[in-house]
Amino acid sequence: MSTPITQIRMSDYPGSRAPREIWQTTHDPLPPLKEGQVAARIDWVSIDPGMTAWITDKRGYMPPVRPGGVMRAFGVGEVTESRSENLAVGDWITGFLGVRSHGVFNDKDVRPIAVDMAAPELYLSGLGMTGYTAYFGMMDIGRPEAGETVVVSAAAGAVGSIAAQLAKNAGARVIGIAGGAEKCRYLTETLKLDAAIDYKSEDVAARLDALAPDYIDLYYDNVGGETLDLALERMKYRGRIVVCGAVSQYENMGNPQGPANYLQIVMQSVKMQGFTMRDYMHRVPEALVALAAGLEDGSLICRQHILDGIDSFPDGLELLLAGGNQGKLLIRINH
Numbered sequence: 006m007s008t009p010i011t012q013i014r015m016s017d018y019p020g021s022r023a024p025r026e027i028w029q030t031t032h033d034p035l036p037p038l039k040e041g042q043v044a045a046r047i048d049w050v051s052i053d054p055g056m057t058a059w060i061t062d063k064r065g066y067m068p069p070v071r072p073g074g075v076m077r078a079f080g081v082g083e084v085t086e087s088r089s090e091n092l093a094v095g096d097w098i099t100g101f102l103g104v105r106s107h108g109v110f111n112d113k114d115v116r117p118i119a120v121d122m123a124a125p126e127l128y129l130s131g132l133g134m135t136g137y138t139a140y141f142g143m144m145d146i147g148r149p150e151a152g153e154t155v156v157v158s159a160a161a162g163a164v165g166s167i168a169a170q171l172a173k174n175a176g177a178r179v180i181g182i183a184g185g186a187e188k189c190r191y192l193t194e195t196l197k198l199d200a201a202i203d204y205k206s207e208d209v210a211a212r213l214d215a216l217a218p219d220y221i222d223l224y225y226d227n228v229g230g231e232t233l234d235l236a237l238e239r240m241k242y243r244g245r246i247v248v249c250g251a252v253s254q255y256e257n258m259g260n261p262q263g264p265a266n267y268l269q270i271v272m273q274s275v276k277m278q279g280f281t282m283r284d285y286m287h288r289v290p291e292a293l294v295a296l297a298a299g300l301e302d303g304s305l306i307c308r309q310h311i312l313d314g315i316d317s318f319p320d321g322l323e324l325l326l327a328g329g330n331q332g333k334l335l336i337r338i339n340h
């Protein structure tokens with residue numbers, strides 16, 4: 006008899022209904038393996054703000070999860086059965102493994118990871134898409150230079166914290182924006198950023214004026230909305246804005262608030278560029294080397310927030326969108 010597996014499915018697109026109602030746990034048999042496939046036990050699942058874009062039928066950067074389908078998620082797991090020439094039992098893999106305890110995958114859809122080099126879960130945080138996003142967004146698009154003033158929003162979060170440290174390591178003066186005193190202390194005391202702004206209790210405009218009186222060279226935007234507007238008003242001539250995400254707008258995906266004062270892009274010759282990791286998949290090895298070196302020598306710190314059990318997924322997604330996570334949000338399963 007095949008192993009029963011636990012999976013979280015999306016019953017319908019959220020629409021106006023509370024997202025919690027759309028999640029259903031099912032127990033299903035593991036499908037038999039075909040040629041070129043592996044079965045894997047999944048130990049870690051990543052919860053990402055981008056999931057909100059995967060559960061809407063609006064045009065996105067990849068096809069949406071279909072109603073009734075298993076929720077898409079990055080994961081890491083160990084191969085338990087193989088009919089692949091490229092992956093053997095005992096190998097570890099990552100990719101879109103889904104919110105599930107076990108699964109069967111085409112070998113071409115997953116990537117092997119070296120768990121002798123780093124703990125498996127790190128391939129979902131500092132050494133995974135989170136780290137790569139921070140790396141390419143900051144180092145390839147943002148290109149911070151010594152002495153520049155760089156502002157990062159959601160700076161205590163998974164991507165933001167790595168992006169901010171990369172800018173700091175490049176010699177820039179880095180101001181992080183985050184929600185709450187604990188996160189702001191983390192930014193200045195642990196990550197050694199030059200300043201932190203608590204957008205939940207401080208006047209962000211006044212603090213930016215005080216901390217960046219000569220304006221902002223580079224704004225790494227994770228939140229969009231009002232904070233993007235405040236940064237736009239304060240960009241230096243020929244400043245750069247990296248649009249990594251807009252988490253403040255993800256509960257309103259159908260009608261996100263755009264920048265009101267976008268004419269500043271014209272008046273200050275600002276370059277504003279968005280991206281997703283699909284632009285950079287061919288350069289992952291470069292990011293992996295740089296991030297692994299930073300984590301190894303301590304110049305990069307990566308904090309993880311761990312939930313236990315696959316059933317914590319609905320709460321976890323809500324926690325993430327409410328800012329309750331302290332670092333990369335992960336679910337530990339199967340151990």
Ligand SMILES: NC(=O)c1ccc[n+]([C@@H]2O[C@H](COP(=O)([O-])OP(=O)(O)OC[C@H]3O[C@@H](n4cnc5c(N)ncnc54)[C@H](OP(=O)(O)O)[C@@H]3O)[C@@H](O)[C@H]2O)c1
Nearest residue numbers: 054138162163164183184227250251252253280281282328
């Ligand atoms: N372009 C890409 O390829 C790519 C890939 C991965 C992630 N991203 C984007 O990167 C950003 C960060 O993602 P992450 O995975 O690192 O998550 P994260 O920052 O670890 O978690 C999300 C954080 O967003 C903040 N937040 C939530 N609601 C907010 C609001 N209304 N206004 C301001 N901040 C809010 C919260 O921090 P506070 O407590 O500070 O509010 C929360 O902790 C997201 O926009 C995500 O979509 C982009």
